Amino acid sequence: MTTRVGVVTFPGSLDDRDAQRAVRLAGAEPVALWHRDKDLHQVDAVVLPGGFSYGDYLRCGAISRFSPVMDTIIEQAKLGMPVLGICNGFQVLCESHLLPGALTRNDSLHFICRDQKLRIENASTAWTGDYTQGQEIVVPLKNGEGRFVADEHVLDALEAEGRIVARYLDVNPNGSYRDIAGISNAAGNVVGLMPHPEHAIEPLTGPTTEGLGFFTSVLKQLVSA
């Protein structure tokens, strides 16, 4: 049976079709999930895609976090289901308190779209198993509110527990504390990532194909689980 990976569409989600394409290219079956529907339709993992859900009004991810589908996702994530939040999805995960910290306005105060070099700091989460620790990749980054902030002791704990999944290299594009581009929960099944691996899966349309690993990783993880 093929693995089913759900991709949630909130009102204002933009990269949902891109995430579905990435899931497909990785060899899984993408399943569209609707924000109003509590039912996850037997998916094995979930991607919360990028975009401007609810226009990013109030705070990014703040309104989406209260949608019916999130109730179920929060429940399942706590039981170990792999969940990847990309950009706006990362913001939703922080607002849902599945991940610590918050994402705030870029220090430049501008939206920034660039090809970003990252280092994979933890290759043992559900979404990074196909990378090697320390591997450097380039994927697009595009956000206006991507500056990861958290208390010093939270940051120290993230470092100590190996929960920093990826860091910005060369350029810190948004002022994130400690160059953090992505983090995971303690169990490693929930990952939030500010850059967009789903835009680096085809040589034709991406700067590289080095983003595909996130989507193939979760497949292996699910098969071996």
Place this chain on the structure above:
Amino acid sequence: MSLDTVKNAEQTPDAEQPWAELGLKEDEYARIREILGRRPTGAELAMYSVMWSEHCSYKSSKVHLKQFGEKAPANDAMLVGIGENAGVVDVGQGYAVTFKVESHNHPSYIEPYQGAATGIGGIVRDILAMGARPVAVMDPLRFGAADHPDTRRVLPGIVAGIGGYGNCLGLPNIGGEVVFDSCYQGNPLVNALCVGVMKHEDIHLAQASGAGNKVILYGARTGGDGIGGVSVLASETFDATGPAKRPAVQVGDPFQEKLLIECTLEIFSEKLVLGIQDLGGAGLSCATSELASAGSGGMRVELDTVPLRDSSLSPEEILMSESQERMCAIVEPGKVDRFLEICEKWDVIATVIGEVTDGERLEIFWHGEQVVDVPPRTVAHDGPVYQRPYARPSWQDALQADAPTAERLQRPVTGEELKAALLAVAGSPNQASKAWITDQYDRYVIGNTVLATPEDSGMVRIDEETNLGVSVATDGNGRFAKLDPYTGAQLALAEAYRNVAAGGAKPLAVSDCLNFGSPEDPDVMWQFAEACRGLADACQILGTPVTGGNVSLYNQTGETAIHPTPVVAVLGVIDDVNRRTPIGFAEEGQHLYLLGDTADELGGSAWSEVAHGHLGGLPPKVDLERERLLGEILIAASRDGMIDAAHDLSDGGLAQALVESCLKGGNGARVIVPAGLDPFVFLFSESAGRAVVAIPRSEELRFNDMCGARGLPATRIGVVDGDVLEIQGQFTVSLAELKDAHTGVIEALLA
């Protein structure tokens, strides 16, 4: 104020009416009375005044725009031509593409962020209204001098507004233009383009047919914004202290528009709509009168049912409001429930506000009383038409006589001087990298962007199975058009055409945005007439019809008009986007060829501006047959895998093209000045009809044979190599030095 009903208007024929304040001329007011056989009601007056404004009626430009239809080349690809919200072109495999460029100049000067944002919102709704999914946007921009303090106010706001709205809609920004010139100081130009894709059978038109069918207004609530904006914006000139009348500014809600897009596409996919129109300038006045006049019958609207944001609005205000993010659809009664259900799914407010009648009148009611009873065509299409006087400006001859000859303008001669000139041009605001701006735009969303900034054209894949794609480029050189508006308009088309071809796509069709000064100035009107004539003639020769566009007049500060600025967008199609040609010199060892002829043509050039602040002489000559041949060679070479890089030559000439292609590809080049050519002319002339290409050695013979057989001059000028750009016998400059000069310029000016 008591309600001015139709009955009341009949009984009080002599009541005073504010037609002049609404921008109508005395004879126009008299025409309205004649059409109606009585005085108009307040609501009718509001509708006529906005719909007969310059912006909506094209009263000054119409007589010249006619040529685009009359001279249109026969073109099998045209599915919908001028007259609809946007033209539609067949691109094969059952796909149709629609695209259009529009202006939002004046609002963007007053409120840069919201003005530019709502400019994107408006053009996207036009494309959506054709039945298409919007797939990309572009933004041709013009600003005042780069170092002027007001540019620091205007530019960041406009860029943030375009990004803020477009990014939030999820539309990749695949290109545009940024030009600085002090002529745009009090009149920045914000043109916005959108491309949309649909299947042939999904094309929708703005028409209301079939008595009993329902009129549904959906999207945002109607508020008091932008009331009168249309007539005021398009008719008033701006002085240095700001607009004479401050129009209400509209605030955009891109989130609402995103919902409107998804909701509308779902409605289209279930075939629930007979006719559809977006609400833009003139709001409901425009939508109801245009829908009704394009349909078979009349229309009856209950204005009370319009969802309001402000319950105190009068019927006149509701009819004139330009609240954003609204659409109007004609739906069969049996499909209304499903229509409303889909709107509910997307949290979009939708209301039946009226129905199509079998009469011939547009009738609008308020609290049960009739406030409008008009023949819709008279509102939408029978506006006044002006034959504005025009005459060649008295200063034109002197301007053209002031050619940038070597005697008049000191030219660089030594290698060192040439190198300094190259760095100065590459680092001037107009030629410098625009990354600071374009990095604020999402170019990746949707995952189909094949080419985007800083490539020659923007290209998107429209079918992931077959790899069919389309590309668009926009161009417009106001300096050339000032020197000669006829040639300037043709050069704009030629450059956009060349850019599309350089990427490997076949040019199919044109949209244009004509930005000019006041039509009441005969000099400006002459520029306008010449530009239209030039563009129409050139489109005929290149076989690319104008499918639609927009006119923006009154772009002037006091007596001073902007340079005539026809912005031309060319749409092309490519069968396999994998065959696209990028601009970067990516492979060492490939040979560089210069295609086309280079003459001593520096009138209006980037060099003359940067080195001498000079504008005079004649623009480069246009040879449209040569442009077509060059295009055919570039397309064939791309299709057959003969070239790996191509960059068209325009502002800054070969020098600038080499800088850009080297930096993009991360490789240097060794270049030889061809025998008989002056090194300065070789590097900086802006002769049209040229491109530089990089060719793998294995393809060189085949490529040369093709050019020889077709009669296109192709001169081998060098090789991709190393990490310096070397002009042999003249100078070398390292990539690091080039990058230093070319990047960081815009941010330094705005910081």
Place this chain on the structure above:
Amino acid sequence: MARVVVDVMLKPEILDPQGQAVQRALPRLGFDGIADVRQGKRFELELEGPVDDAALARIREAAETFLANTVIEDFTVRVEESQ
């Protein structure tokens, strides 16, 4: 040091998409009875010197020319009451 607060709100006739989004979300979260929400900005300015009339006049000017966009926004300036 003294604190001056500048509140900047969209003019009443101008669309406030942010406030609307909040207003629509509140009932879904179980917060009823809220008829309208407007969202604006609050600036807290710490002055180096005393908050006298001259200082307030300058801040009012800064609000007028810079902190608020008076084409679409209104503002108020007030000295913060100590809490």
Place this chain on the structure above:
Amino acid sequence: MARVVVDVMLKPEILDPQGQAVQRALPRLGFDGIADVRQGKRFELELEGPVDDAALARIREAAETFLANTVIEDFTVRVEESQ
């Protein structure tokens, strides 16, 4: 109808790039003597019913769970004094 105002500000220890940008710009515009600027949000809520303790308690809860992200923000709730 009565108005309740919720002010939301970033916690003092969180960097506020917007406030800093304003602060940096002010001297360039000729406004000196401003030691610090913080930028936050102001929500104006119009209630349908009376502003009693129960209503304020509910609004405080909405602020806590929704209007502010207490990981990074502080908030205050107050009834607007009529001006």
